[in-house]
Amino acid sequence: MKRICIIACLAMAGLTSCKKFLDTKQTDFYSPDAYYKTEAQLQQALNGVYGDLMRPELYAQVMGFNFVSGTDELLSNRGADGDARGLRYNYDASLVHVAGIWRYCYVGIGNLNSLLENIDKASVDEARRNIIKGQALFLRGYFYFLLTSNYGDVPLVLRSLAINEVNMPATPQKGVYEQIVKDMKEAETLLAGHTSSKLGYNDVVTQTAVQAVLARVYLYWAGYPQNDMTKYADVITYTDKVINSGLHALHPDYRQVFINLSQDLYDVKENIWEIGSAGAAAGVVNKSGNDIGNFVGIQSGLVATDPTSYSAAAWVWPTRKLFETYEADASNTATPFKSSPDVRRDWNCANFIYGGTPRAKQARVNVWQLSAGKFRREYCPQSIRNTNGVGGTYNINWPVIRYSDVLLMRAEAENFVNGPGNAYTYINQVRKRAYGIQNGNVVKSVTVVNQGTGYTVAPVVTITGGGGAGATATAVIAGGKVTGIYLSSPGALTAGSYYSSAPTVVIGTAWSAGTAYTANQQIANGGNLYTVTTAGTATSTPPTHTSGASSAAVTGAVFTYAGTVATATAAITTGTEADLPAGFSREAFQLAIRDERMRELCFEALRKADLIRWGNFVGDMQTFAAWAAANGAGLASGNANGLQGLQNISARHVLLPKPTYELNLNRDLVQNPGW
Missing domain, CATH: 1.25.40.390 (Serine Threonine Protein Phosphatase 5, Tetratricopeptide repeat)
Incomplete structure (x- = not known):
């Protein structure tokens, strides 16, 4: 010593x-x-x-x-x-x-x-x-x-x-x-009486931070290697103190929790205690920078001429197991990945990196090579993330414990002590937020009705009406047809943006009088799809397509008939889609908790400790390593280095x-x- x-x-x-x-x-x-x-x-x-x-x-x-x-x-x-x-x-x-x-x-x-x-x-x-x-x-x-x-x-x-x-x-x-x-x-x-709600920030210890961490301490004490299962009662006691304080709540948008961490915005309801870094509130201790969002983040290089660029090495990738633990819309026809009603999946497992000069998004299509997207440096202040092409001092705070973790600890302890009956109350709160339906209904799915013909580029998809706002989607084309619609966001998830009825889905850019069109654009008019073969400004007379007519000139613009327009419909949630199925046994509910903790808390440095306290870390990892090897991890297009690391695990x-x-x-x- x-x-x-x-x-x-x-x-x-x-x-x-x-x-x-x-x-x-x-x-x-x-x-x-x-x-x-x-x-x-x-x-x-x-x-x-x-x-x-x-x-x-x-x-x-x-x-x-x-x-x-x-x-x-x-x-x-x-x-x-x-x-x-x-x-x-x-x-x-x-x-x-x-x-x-x-x-x-x-x-x-x-x-x-x-x-x-x-x-x-x-x-x-x-x-x-x-x-x-x-x-x-x-x-x-x-x-x-x-x-x-x-x-x-x-x-x-x-x-x-x-x-x-x-x-x-x-x-x-x-x-x-x-x-x-x-x-x-x-x-x-x-x-x-020392609370983050009074302070306005949460990167110092408050009474509910103590109570939340005490619940975690008791949870670990209850598990391996101490296995003192009497401590589950203490987990209930201390999670209840946090829940009943009325000081904490889930943010309605899971993604915004982590955007706030990047933007120096304190969410004292969701984040019970976080460790401060650059940009902390006046008078709050902080450090000048960190690697949060770097090694565990979305890959990106700095480009001196691009102020939106940032530096991230991305030295780890999510697993296929994590990605597939999130629900996918079975009816969705988008490729290579179906849409998920769980907004956490595409946030945590991002299917792109940033690369090239000029810097742009580059798609990742292999499930073993997705990006760990939870902590995103692209949302950090420009002055921090890129100073003339030189990496700055990144400012993202570390969320030590969040309210969702408190709810999941409460569910786990309740299930152990009393069975799953009342435990559903806590896990379903986390799941409703994950599906975007904590405070109302959102767009659940978009289904292609008519694939259309003649598409050479993926058309834009616009979702409007239904009493809500903020839903976004992208089209997938193959063989000149729209083969799928990928729902990228179910809605804005803020007050006044939720949906009361199914919105209208429009595929493609509609023809508009007085609009200047550029060559190779594709536009829709009625049920017809046209390609702009000569740039120009359109008048009030739309191009028409009749048998044998292939193009129409309108004040310098030439529109050539390409095919038929694709159509799609949207459906909204009813408020119960996120709920865990009823009737689970105590053992089945515990397995559901394990998956839910991974979905919710991935990359927050808790999974390994969870696996250890559940008592079979080595066996679980050996089983997973065998599954990963059989499901593409060791291929050149997979993650052979990660698989080798798994195979090194011993007692x-x-x-x-x-x-x-x-x-x-x-x-x-x-x-x-x-x-």
Whole structure:
């Protein structure tokens, strides 16, 4: 622990000098007794800990990427460099990223211990002292939650250590959980009335953040390896506190939750706690940038002349299993993918990248090579994402816990304790939002009635009427016909935009008097499709098609008959399509929860921990690896690198190894099994 202590001291809000740290007589070291005197100094110490959460070793990169990208929802597409980052289960205890999580969790713990030991010495209003102390206690518990979730048994350090206190045995995980809960429960009391709705932002800890994370702690405690199933009752207790607070709700548009994260917009109802980055609200701790949306994102290169461009490496791809877990419209005829009534699918599994000069969307048609689209840098402020073709400091906050997770935890615990009866209430709220019908009905599907003939380019599709707005679709053509309509958005999902009846679908651009047309455009007039063979402006006399007539000139424009116009109809939802089928057994409902958590929370660094706590991580991944190999993952058009990573998984990967450097310092520490 010696090196940990040294690093912790160096991290304390810039209070030491590297130059003189090792001098036998220190002249510029501010001791805790001399420092923690004012509210500003307490807050500065706390801010330093918040800021360190957005380090590359933690949430700016590693926590959402390095050791969580090899599961049934997300796989690395990298070879050797993927191994160097721990993406394909080829790492060992010496890997720098293995050490980084351990090191900076203990840096935070050391700084928090010093703050808590000295907080009562400061001259500060008692209410403010309680708020700072509550956040500090929670954060200490949260660091230990990260440590025990990743490494199992870890040393519990609850005070500042002397420089010679090196050897310290690990506390069994049960004892670590007990300390986490003790710290967080005290924090819950101290933070009474401290809410994100009052603050207007959510990148500091509030009372409902404590309660939501406590529910997650109990959920993990209930699962493998502790398997203390009495803790499911505590999950119910703490999720109910969040739900019944009335402070949180689902945003009606799933996509907007993540757009807001990119645009520095706080959604304090949906996002219960997020970790701040560049662009945080005035007075809120933040870091200058991160890799969120980079390694896990939609591939894009910077183009100096294109201010809309951004940089993203996209070193991971969603799995076919994740994509196919979302419902598809069985009647839809679009290719290569059918439309989905679940708006989460096309947001999370984007079927394009950005490439070329000029930069443009490039379609991805293989289900193993789609983009992880949840965190989208294209929505970041232009000044951040592209400065004369040089990547800026990306600003996306990390959503530690969202209200939808609280509802799904509540459903899972309810099902375990009481069976699925009342659990439907919670999972169906998440599903209704996913289908866009939280607050009204939307367009459910678009069906081609007449495929038409003569199409050389995909026509535009316009959806109007029906009392709503915002539904969009694209046409798919083959052999000169419109063979399918892909519903890209069911509606705007805001008040006043929902549909009360089926809207009208128009395929193609209608002929309009006085409009200037360009060559090769295709326009519709009545049931006829025309191609503009000579550019010009149309008059009030439309072109006509009769037997033997192939073209008509109208004030310089020449319209050549191409074929017949395609038609389609739309249907809207009735408000129940999203509901999970009734009558599930307890076991079947638990399986439904597992799939729903993947659909809702993919790429938020929770899937691997979920699979571990459900008790069969290795077996589940071996089964999935066999399925993936049989379903195209290993092909050249699939994700052979990701498949190889899956095939590397063994029992030792349930936990990370304890870092080599720490084992060399702390002789009482025992390495995890298999390492």
